[in-house]
Amino acid sequence: MKFDTPAGQNPIDRLKVVGQPTDRIDGKYKTTGTAPYAYERHDVTPSQAYGYVLGAGIAKGGIRGMDTSIARTAPGVLAIVTTLETPRMERGTMNTAYLFGGDQVQHYHQAIAVVVAETFEQARAASFLITVDYTPETGKFDLAAEAKSAKPVKGDSGEGSGGNGEERVGDFEGAFAKAQVTFDEIYATADESHAMMEPHATVAAWEGDKVTLWTSNQMITWAHESMAKILGIPKANVRIDSPYVGGGFGGKLFVRADAVLAALGAKAAGRPVKVALTRPLIANNTTHRPATIQRVRIGATKDGTITAIAHESTSGNLPDGDPETAVSQTKLLYAGANRLTAMKLALLDLPEGNAMRAPGEAPGLMVLEVAMDEMAEKLGIDPVEFRVRNDTQVDPHAPDRRFSHRDLVGCLKLGADRFGWAKRNAKPGSLRDGQWLVGVGVASAFRNNMVMKSGARVRLDEQGTVTVETDMTDIGTGTYTIIAQTAAEMMGVPLDKVVVRLGDSDFPASAGSGGQWGANSSTSGVYAACVKLREAVAQRLGINSADAVFEDGQVRSGNRGVPLGEAAQGGLTVEDTIEFGELSKTYQQSTFGAHFVEVGVDVHTAEIRVRRMLAVCAAGRILNPKSARSQVIGGMTMGVGAALMEELAVDTKRGFFANHDLAGYEVPVHADIPHQDVIFLDEVDPISSPMKAKGVGELGICGVSAAVANAVYNATGIRVREYPLTLDKFLDRMPDAA
């Protein structure tokens, strides 16, 4: 099905199942520990051996030799595959760093060997017996130092944000020089780790020249192509299966060393092999959100109309790597006649920087929305009002292009009302509650709505059960449930008459889970397949499909009603793919929100506690308010982490992230997060898809860190422009506790 005109009335609009806050259909498996994750697939293939990955102990240089002779004699060892014996393997379609092979080390903890043994304990012990002779080289690890030599670069997050090295509208410099009120500051954001709870893991089994990989991956189609390319075998000889993914956040968009080394280890051992990356490997072996240095300049009239806005960002990456597209949202979020956005990239020898939840917008809005707060204060205008005053209904870079639907103002106003914003004390550092200085902050949320081609197969059986198969993944996003809701709505059956099977490369290729495109795109693919199934059912029953009503497990036409299953004599299976036409180009499709946060800052210790959080979101039709709300609060939680604690600490001498585990890399825990409120504006976006939905999975993290930072400023009167806002950065400036 080609989607190239705005959606009209369709069966989804009935909203009997879609749009309802249904409990997750996979809930009973997840809560009982019976949902199978990759490393647990004891059922799929017998006599699995254990692989243990050895990571490089230097950040850059060569490997002159590896002595595995003792390790090979260790008890239980079945095989050892080293990088020196393996020519450098092709990269996956999306990888920047090589995953394995050759004598060059590109980054710390790059995989250099896998030891396969009968047990995990034996594989681990034997890996310690390998000695490596390195020839280290000097590398570049310090973004601040390398920023001076950074070059302008175009870049694309692959998730809806990006741009050229420099983009301009009007004359920024001229307008900024003439502006009545100006603002110019520099900020820094930290390297961050996805830190998903399930480590990257794969079971690999060869049957002749064909390999099956039971793995944990967000994008089955990419994984399928990449593994064929890396292993140098046809795609038809690779199967990927990933029905449950224990979190990804971008860290499992691309295949990693676990998949490659499970495949190589299994080949060498002549047995199925399972490999999980140990937690301490993950930060340096895999990818991370790159740190940025950003400059924002805003010029405005005295009444708060922006006349000039510039956002520049510098980040670092390995050769061939992309920049963090932190300036992209600034092209679309606020009006202003004269504009400049620019990105620079410094070459660093740190591990690969790549997509992490809302790449671009997360660090970009962390900065832009603090700058907006600072400018509002400079203007003496309420920060909600300043944002409202500079709303735009068109793409400021192409004023003929309207937003398909944009209600940022509605989010800000409703949020302000519900949060009690009017009670805010505009003078910072002036509200005290016992030992706490109390402040509130606001920020806009913004993220583009991407639509991606997505396929599904639907099968109807004689009992009237509908089975949906697609290689779409559920990474905690609620995919199983919203796909079941979509099929149930389309076919007029209750939820328990729908079976959803995901994550297998033998199923039709889907949009996959990334860039908050998954829910809207994959359910649209299921919608398309169900339209086809409805036609097939009507044809079999001799009913005009336009007259057919699918309801209560029946197909009705006029006075005639037939149980749905009757159309399925001998089975009925159809397949279709939704493809999106020009609407995503004709219109700017984006999602919007407003974050409101209240914090307390301890007057003595400067400890920051988040006390209240509210997000108001405008993201088209919400397919399941319960799971969508969870996506948003999850983003808000990760945004609190980015604001207050998350930072991969760079050892700029040895070139690695030093705090590479979950004790050193701090993420929010229960005690850090208060009750969170989310309000969805009641809206539909027929230009986006037949579901009239948009992405919402990453909107929650967009802007929330700035709202936290703005609240800390409102509480203390101290502006910190270097994330995360750890107390060492402002304790000495705290107001007198008395």
Next chain:
Amino acid sequence: MVGASATAALAAVPSAAGAAPVSIDKPVLTKVSLTVNGQRRDLELDTRTSLLDAAREHLHLTGSKKGCDHGQCGACTMIVEGRRINSCLTLAVMHQGAEITTIEGIGQPENLHPMQAAFIKHDGYQCGYCTPGQICSGVAVLAEIKAGIPSHVTADLNATLQVTEAEIRERMSGNICRCGAYSNIVEAMTEVAGRPV
């Protein structure tokens, strides 16, 4: 250089992690009997096997998760002799004769424990990987509060302990949920504790 030691003597081969020298002797196997979810299980295990790996790899009870293997995330939480522990941080052979409850013993898909049902109702999970640990901890936390065991946030040690949100958040903070379902988990636990959500 880090880990570079081609000439190091065998007796003192440093581990990749910089730990003590390792031996290449045959693994030491020991018999151990555990009572897991009410069933006696007899195992012969490498003494290096963690309680978590004994469950996941030997008993194929994979509900307990390995998130970090370092006692940092709580995904492996089990209830051992009535107390919740990080099962990755303890060796199986240290638990001869112990009563162990894993998530599989808390409830099953068609026979859910109230805590499991409340997690589903309040969407107290997303990816599901930390969930068994959260639920085992959640069940144990309510029992700890009932037993009058104080926490860091307990203000009055003489008063009867209440299942407040502050108590829940404090006691659950060893169980990381990267998807960020904390707000919903607190609501699920509050409901199970019989307090208005």
